[in-house]
Amino acid sequence: MPHLPPLVTRTSTSLAEARIRSIQLYRQWQKSVPQIMIDYHLSIPQAVVRSKIRSEFEKHRFVSDPRVIDVLLFKSRIELEEFVNVWKQYSHAMRYFDEDEKAPESTKFLDKFVEGRA
Numbered sequence: 001m002p003h004l005p006p007l008v009t010r011t012s013t014s015l016a017e018a019r020i021r022s023i024q025l026y027r028q029w030q031k032s033v034p035q036i037m038i039d040y041h042l043s044i045p046q047a048v049v050r051s052k053i054r055s056e057f058e059k060h061r062f063v064s065d066p067r068v069i070d071v072l073l074f075k076s077r078i079e080l081e082e083f084v085n086v087w088k089q090y091s092h093a094m095r096y097f098d099e100d101e102k103a104p105e106s107t108k109f110l111d112k113f114v115e116g117r118a
Contacts, residue, residue, distance in 0.1 A: 004080070004081060009074060010070065011066075012068055012070055014066065015069075018066045018069040018070065019069075021073055022069060022072075025077060026053070026057050026078070028080060029057075029076075029080055030050060032080065033046060033049050033050055033053070036083050036084070036093075037049065038092055039086050040083075041090070041095045042094075043095065044097060052096055052097060057076075059070055081096070087092060
C-alpha cells in the first residue's frame with residue numbers, strides 16, 4: 001500500500017503553488033492505481049481508470065482562484081485516502097465508471113412516457 005503523507009489543510013500562496021500541488025496530487029493518484037485495482041478487484045482495464053482520473057482533473061483545469069483550487073485539492077486528497085485505505089466499498093468505486101457507460105437519454109415523447117419521465 002502506498003504511503004500517503006498526513007492530510008494537512010494548506011493554503012496556496014499563489015496560482016503557481018496551487019498548480020504544483022495539483023500536479024503532485026495527480027501523480028499520487030496515478031501511482032496508486034495498481035493498488036486500487038488490486039484492492040477493489042476491478043475488472044476494467046487500468047488505462048480506463050487512469051483516463052477517468054485524468055478526466056476528473058481536467059474538469060477543473062481552468063479554475064484560476066487558488067482558494068477554490070485548495071478546496072478541490074483537499075476533497076480529492078480525501079477521496080484518494082479513502083481509496084488507498086479501502087474505506088470505500090466496491091459499489092462506491094464502480095460508481096465513478098457507471099456514469100460513463102450510461103446510455104444517452106432519449107428525447108422522444110414516447111420513450112420518456114414509457115420510462116415515466118413525461
